[in-house]
Amino acid sequence: MGEKSEQKRLYILEKAAGVFAAKGFRAVSMKDIVDACEISRGGLYLYYSGTEEIFRDVLKLRLEAEDEASVSGVGADTAMADLLLLFLKEQKKEILRKKNSLTVAAYEYYFAHPTGRGAGQREENMLKQQFDTALKVLRKILEEGVARGEFYCEDCRSTATSMMYALEGMKICARTFGLTEARLDKELLYLLEGIVLEDA
Amino acid sequence: MGEKSEQKRLYILEKAAGVFAAKGFRAVSMKDIVDACEISRGGLYLYYSGTEEIFRDVLKLRLEAEDEASVSGVGADTAMADLLLLFLKEQKKEILRKKNSLTVAAYEYYFAHPTGRGAGQREENMLKQQFDTALKVLRKILEEGVARGEFYCEDCRSTATSMMYALEGMKICARTFGLTEARLDKELLYLLEGIVLEDA
Amino acid sequence: MGEKSEQKRLYILEKAAGVFAAKGFRAVSMKDIVDACEISRGGLYLYYSGTEEIFRDVLKLRLEAEDEASVSGVGADTAMADLLLLFLKEQKKEILRKKNSLTVAAYEYYFAHPTGRGAGQREENMLKQQFDTALKVLRKILEEGVARGEFYCEDCRSTATSMMYALEGMKICARTFGLTEARLDKELLYLLEGIVLEDA
Amino acid sequence: MGEKSEQKRLYILEKAAGVFAAKGFRAVSMKDIVDACEISRGGLYLYYSGTEEIFRDVLKLRLEAEDEASVSGVGADTAMADLLLLFLKEQKKEILRKKNSLTVAAYEYYFAHPTGRGAGQREENMLKQQFDTALKVLRKILEEGVARGEFYCEDCRSTATSMMYALEGMKICARTFGLTEARLDKELLYLLEGIVLEDA
DNA sequence: CATGAATGAGAGTTCATTCAT
DNA sequence: GATGAATGAACTCTCATTCAT
Numbered sequence: 026m027g028e029k030s031e032q033k034r035l036y037i038l039e040k041a042a043g044v045f046a047a048k049g050f051r052a053v054s055m056k057d058i059v060d061a062c063e064i065s066r067g068g069l070y071l072y073y074s075g076t077e078e079i080f081r082d083v084l085k086l087r088l089e090a091e092d093e094a095s096v097s098g099v100g101a102d103t104a105m106a107d108l109l110l111l112f113l114k115e116q117k118k119e120i121l122r123k124k125n126s127l128t129v130a131a132y133e134y135y136f137a138h139p140t141g142r143g144a145g146q147r148e149e150n151m152l153k154q155q156f157d158t159a160l161k162v163l164r165k166i167l168e169e170g171v172a173r174g175e176f177y178c179e180d181c182r183s184t185a186t187s188m189m190y191a192l193e194g195m196k197i198c199a200r201t202f203g204l205t206e207a208r209l210d211k212e213l214l215y216l217l218e219g220i221v222l223e224d225a
Numbered sequence: 226m227g228e229k230s231e232q233k234r235l236y237i238l239e240k241a242a243g244v245f246a247a248k249g250f251r252a253v254s255m256k257d258i259v260d261a262c263e264i265s266r267g268g269l270y271l272y273y274s275g276t277e278e279i280f281r282d283v284l285k286l287r288l289e290a291e292d293e294a295s296v297s298g299v300g301a302d303t304a305m306a307d308l309l310l311l312f313l314k315e316q317k318k319e320i321l322r323k324k325n326s327l328t329v330a331a332y333e334y335y336f337a338h339p340t341g342r343g344a345g346q347r348e349e350n351m352l353k354q355q356f357d358t359a360l361k362v363l364r365k366i367l368e369e370g371v372a373r374g375e376f377y378c379e380d381c382r383s384t385a386t387s388m389m390y391a392l393e394g395m396k397i398c399a400r401t402f403g404l405t406e407a408r409l410d411k412e413l414l415y416l417l418e419g420i421v422l423e424d425a
Numbered sequence: 426m427g428e429k430s431e432q433k434r435l436y437i438l439e440k441a442a443g444v445f446a447a448k449g450f451r452a453v454s455m456k457d458i459v460d461a462c463e464i465s466r467g468g469l470y471l472y473y474s475g476t477e478e479i480f481r482d483v484l485k486l487r488l489e490a491e492d493e494a495s496v497s498g499v500g501a502d503t504a505m506a507d508l509l510l511l512f513l514k515e516q517k518k519e520i521l522r523k524k525n526s527l528t529v530a531a532y533e534y535y536f537a538h539p540t541g542r543g544a545g546q547r548e549e550n551m552l553k554q555q556f557d558t559a560l561k562v563l564r565k566i567l568e569e570g571v572a573r574g575e576f577y578c579e580d581c582r583s584t585a586t587s588m589m590y591a592l593e594g595m596k597i598c599a600r601t602f603g604l605t606e607a608r609l610d611k612e613l614l615y616l617l618e619g620i621v622l623e624d625a
Numbered sequence: 626m627g628e629k630s631e632q633k634r635l636y637i638l639e640k641a642a643g644v645f646a647a648k649g650f651r652a653v654s655m656k657d658i659v660d661a662c663e664i665s666r667g668g669l670y671l672y673y674s675g676t677e678e679i680f681r682d683v684l685k686l687r688l689e690a691e692d693e694a695s696v697s698g699v700g701a702d703t704a705m706a707d708l709l710l711l712f713l714k715e716q717k718k719e720i721l722r723k724k725n726s727l728t729v730a731a732y733e734y735y736f737a738h739p740t741g742r743g744a745g746q747r748e749e750n751m752l753k754q755q756f757d758t759a760l761k762v763l764r765k766i767l768e769e770g771v772a773r774g775e776f777y778c779e780d781c782r783s784t785a786t787s788m789m790y791a792l793e794g795m796k797i798c799a800r801t802f803g804l805t806e807a808r809l810d811k812e813l814l815y816l817l818e819g820i821v822l823e824d825a
Numbered sequence: 826c827a828t829g830a831a832t833g834a835g836a837g838t839t840c841a842t843t844c845a846t
Numbered sequence: 847g848a849t850g851a852a853t854g855a856a857c858t859c860t861c862a863t864t865c866a867t
Contacts, residue, residue, distance in 0.1 A: 030847085049336055051251040055841060065849040070842070129336050135401035136249055136329045153402035183415045190412065191387055193394030201335040202353035212390065215383045230830080254857060265832045270859065430826085449736055451651040455862060465828045470863070529736050535801035536649055536729045553802035583815045590812065591787055593794030601735040602753035612790065615783045630851080654836060665853045670838070 034072050037062050042083045046125050050133035080134055084151040105170035113213050120196045129200055160189045176220045188216055234272050237262050242283045246325050250333035284351040305370035313413050320396045329400055360389045376420045388416055434472050437462050442483045446525050450533035480534055484551040505570035513613050520596045529600055560589045576620045588616055634672050637662050642683045646725050650733035684751040705770035713813050720796045729800055760789045776820045788816055
């Protein structure tokens with residue numbers, strides 16, 4: 026598997042990601058991906074032997090990309106309230122994003138491939154990882170904010186977790202029965218108000 | 226299509242519900258339902274012309290059943306805190322239920338059939354309806370609890386909504402990356418504590 | 426088989442005729458006829474066991490009806506040229522008729538049930554009968570016309586036969602690649618001119 | 626889809642032509658053609674997506690083959706009467722041909738796909754084309770024959786057209802209620818006699 | 826007689842997967 | 847490595863035909 030192969034593999038994953046974003050996971054056939062990649066049927070099978078395998082790699086790739094993206098440092102002197110706002114803005118974007126989002130496909134995939142205790146769980150569940158990563162960030166923000174006297178919360182860990190679940194709930198609701206931006210803003214504001222000290 | 230037919234229709238829906246609960250929505254074929262019902266291919270088509278139609282009716286039936294179930298009156302003298310506990314216990318059951326739950330199938334269905342503004346939306350989105358119904362109940366409990374001095378919350382409507390999103394988040398997380406009962410209990414407890422007055 | 430049965434049989438044939446006229450022979454299913462008759466599936470089978478059987482009876486009925494219609498006597502003093510005109514006008518109507526015509530269905534039926542020497546040919550081929558009947562009439566007209574000095578033709582029998590084939594050709598052409606009324610008129614005029622004496 | 630494919634396409638058309646000749650158009654299923662070709666169900670769909678598409682190509686192929694066949698030049702000194710005889714002999718063969726004839730299938734096809742004014746009529750109606758081609762040839766023969774004093778007819782164009790209709794009539798009669806060779810010969814002779822000068 | 830629910834065969838179509846080139 | 851023709855299983859859907867009521 027030379028360099029060239031690896032390049033092609035990445036090319037396939039890129040194209041496939043587009044297909045999954047557009048059609049979810051279950052509705053995607055090998056033919057869809059072959060068409061999107063404009064390669065031969067057999068050619069695709071040289072690299073992957075099914076949509077599941079492809080999707081797993083697509084998720085892996087996305088996670089790596091996100092990890093890199095999140096490295097963007099933040100100045101130590103930034104107000105935690107601002108950081109929190111930034112965080113929620115990111116979440117909002119993710120919640121509302123329709124195009125190019127693998128969320129629905131990931132839901133479908135993990136519905137069919139429950140993670141937890143089963144076999145072959147080498148690769149971490151991507152949704153869980155996203156959740157945990159965001160949770161960690163949020164918790165850090167809260168703790169620092171409390172330390173600086175910007176926020177109030179009794180138990181930052183629990184508060185952060187609860188907020189994450191609410192955000193997760195908004196995500197799924199947005200994809201199943203609609204959630205207008207206005208309504209979402211209201212919800213996010215409510216979450217914010219529960220934490221930020223009134224005189225801040 | 227007399228009474229006998231209606232009976233059979235219900236029989237089909239029952240069996241089909243089991244199939245959808247077991248396999249989700251997209252993975253279910255007419256053949257699956259035919260097999261589950263132990264009727265002939267053509268026989269099923271006498272009643273339904275596709276899995277979507279069947280699933281819509283399955284959801285409708287479930288909703289009706291739930292409505293009836295919730296009619297169970299509660300004594301006027303019950304403590305609101307107890308009612309809230311009861312409510313959360315129900316939610317917990319729903320969040321953890323694996324067998325016989327249509328939740329995953331419903332998610333899959335609504336991923337593929339987005340509700341919102343499109344045409345033919347006579348039938349209300351079942352997930353939304355469940356959400357709204359629970360929300361209404363929760364809000365009533367909170368408001369009455371506040372009135373009685375059992376609970377504290379500034380804005381019952383917003384608090385209830387936020388709690389519902391968190392519960393929805395737990396539901397989806399439970400189906401995609403696992404959520405142990407212990408962890409869930411902790412989460413629910415946290416929600417509870419945010420509302421119930423400490424000396425209650 | 427009481428009177429009532431016979432009545433129903435006729436009712437079925439009537440409705441079926443409409444279906445055959447609209448869809449031809451091969452495209453018609455028992456279901457189509459059941460629907461058109463608004464009777465039960467089983468009910469139709471009490472009278473007929475397939476579309477072929479029905480179609481045969483439909484044709485028979487039509488033939489009988491036409492026989493009765495053609496009884497319309499013509500005054501002995503009518504000019505043969507006028508009679509010939511009348512005859513051609515009838516033929517023209519038949520050639521152009523789209524609605525309510527069993528011609529196409531009959532073609533399709535006889536394509537699949539070639540008559541000639543096979544077994545079970547009790548019932549005469551309806552197309553042949555129509556052809557022969559018209560031929561006989563035409564020949565009579567020609568012969569009488571010649572006798573009266575209105576027409577000229579060496580061999581009335583052959584001339585009539587040839588004309589009939591031409592008319593048949595126009596019929597099939599009208600149904601397969603179009604034949605405008607104008608063009609048809611020209612053709613009929615040409616046939617006429619070949620026979621009628623110029624000074625008539 | 627290189628050359629090899631085109632070869633196979635032709636192979637399919639050949640086999641399919643046999644099926645259509647044997648069963649007409651409507652009675653032919655994709656499976657019939659699959660069986661005749663001894664290929665797989667899916668294999669056929671690589672080339673054609675339905676019987677109509679196949680039949681259209683079959684007709685096209687036949688027309689092309691006939692065009693090539695008719696290129697066979699005739700010496701300039703051939704007597705027109707002989708040419709006419711040759712022409713009628715060809716027609717006779719076509720009228721009587723049972724095996725390997727697509728006539729019935731074409732009739733059935735065009736019954737169901739009326740040509741005339743509708744959309745997508747890029748491809749000319751094959752029956753019409755055959756008719757028009759034969760008509761042109763016949764007319765040429767007549768005109769040349771008249772010029773040479775071999776034939777007599779007032780209006781070659783109309784005469785040719787009328788003859789073509791008669792031939793068309795014989796064709797359809799031969800397929801629906803039988804037409805013995807003897808009878809056909811008589812008819813053709815009659816057509817001939819109407820044109821050829823007696824002392825020719 | 827009449828009904829219409831039920832059956833099962835079969836047609837059309839798609840797709841994952843293989844394999845000779 | 848890469849191709850894409852070929853295969854066959856699986857799925858959707860329709861209909862002729864039967865049969866208990």
